Amino acid sequence: MNQLATLPTTRDEDWRYADADFLAAADPAAVHHWRTVDVPPGETRFECKVISAEDGPSSAIDRLRVHVGKEGCFEAFATIAGGNYQRLEIEVTLEEGAHFEFGGVTLGGGDKVQEFVTRTIHAHPNATSNQVVRAVQWGRSTGNFLGRIEVARDAQKTDAAQSFRAILLEKGATANTKPELEIFADDVLCAHGAAIGQLDEMARYYMASRGIAPAIAKRLLVQAFIGDAFVAITDDATRDSMLDETLAFLEPTP
Template identity: 65%
Template sequence: MPARTSRQWHRGAGCGAGDREVTLIARPTNREEDWRYSDAAFLSTAPIETFDDWRSVTVKPGAVLRETVQAGDAAPSAVTRCRVHVGAGGRYEHFATIVSGPYRRIELEVTLDEGAHFEFGGVTLGGESNVQEFVTRVIHAQPGATSNQVVRAVQWGQSTGNFLGRIEVVRDAQKTDAAQNFRAILLEKGASANTKPELEIFADDVKCAHGAAIGALDQTAAFYMAARGLPPEKARALLVRAFIADAFAAIDDETQRETMLEDALAHLDESAL
């Protein structure tokens, strides 16, 4: 979701100088819905061009593209923004893990043509006072497109994990099937999570669903495993592993799926379990 911009015309000075258009980028603040839970200090001090730096991706009709971001992948900026256009019958998959801080945001704006599909899986793992968030906008622009988004957050310390997901279904995009699901586990008192699902639907023959849950580890399950001989810390680690695995379940390559999962778990603070 792009930061709002304004344009001004500047008249050139001197012989032969013409008019030129200058685009002014508006600095976002927490008063804007798309940035409500973002780190206020970062928003006020980051270079202004950070908020208008978009990467563009095109998936040709019938093609399949999968992009992954592992926990240790270096990012050129604390804010990564990407616009994706998926042609008819194409498929775009994006799986990402965020462990860095103090602020990290991955934002995707995806437009789906007829029969296209978007699959998203995201994990935030945060300690200290880190703020980590995924922001998505999925535009079902033509009939028969589908999308599925699964985000899992595991937070400890004073960290925050966020997911802002917006689904737009245009008037003629019948037979749309879209879903998003967010769940968060707070390992310590003081950690937090926020979610803001949005559905804007103008077609009448669609399936759109969203779900969210935020809480602590399932102590009943942990007690059940401990009663059968598993050390408490091992039981809790297994629960977190199963929880995170949901976000990568749609990766059909078993090796890649396990790589993403193990990479995320390597950054889990065992002292918080």
């Protein structure tokens, strides 16, 4: 059967946390469509976006395939803040000495399903990658991160890391992560970490004791939490804009 006519299902590992109803009714051509970016050797490409239903369909998939030339750099930062189902998938292949930087935030309530999926291919020596994903969920929403790092046999001196942390603001919200490391080289540094929990109640109590209103305290704590995903944005105005646009979707919760 033609692959373009076949839709993935939640039985497929890379789609295990996706919205099954959306996949069943989706247009195969749209699901299998990839945007492509080629970063020339020694150059840097930067992509920054906030994904919400206000700017497009309530459910959508964006798949991006990137090739980074020798000593080049690709930096991507994204917030998924709206829609019934939104998925951003990035596949990056790194040449010698290249770097991939990714920062992502999912933030939503209701029944939203929001996910980042990355595949980072360290194909040559001395390449580096760093991925930081933060999820803030409430209602019955779900925030997902599936991150796969592949290190080829000849890709010595690889340095790769990924971090996922989630805050669940209400019971019923969910966060899922599936980190994968496939390493065939022996002189590498590869690490991943994950943690899922609630907002720091001690910090909220401390702020309340200093006269800070609960809504403001929550916003400040969430801002500090998601700020990790954008810390690598070197332009102050862009970083501040990403934080402000993201926090604008934070709805009042207890």
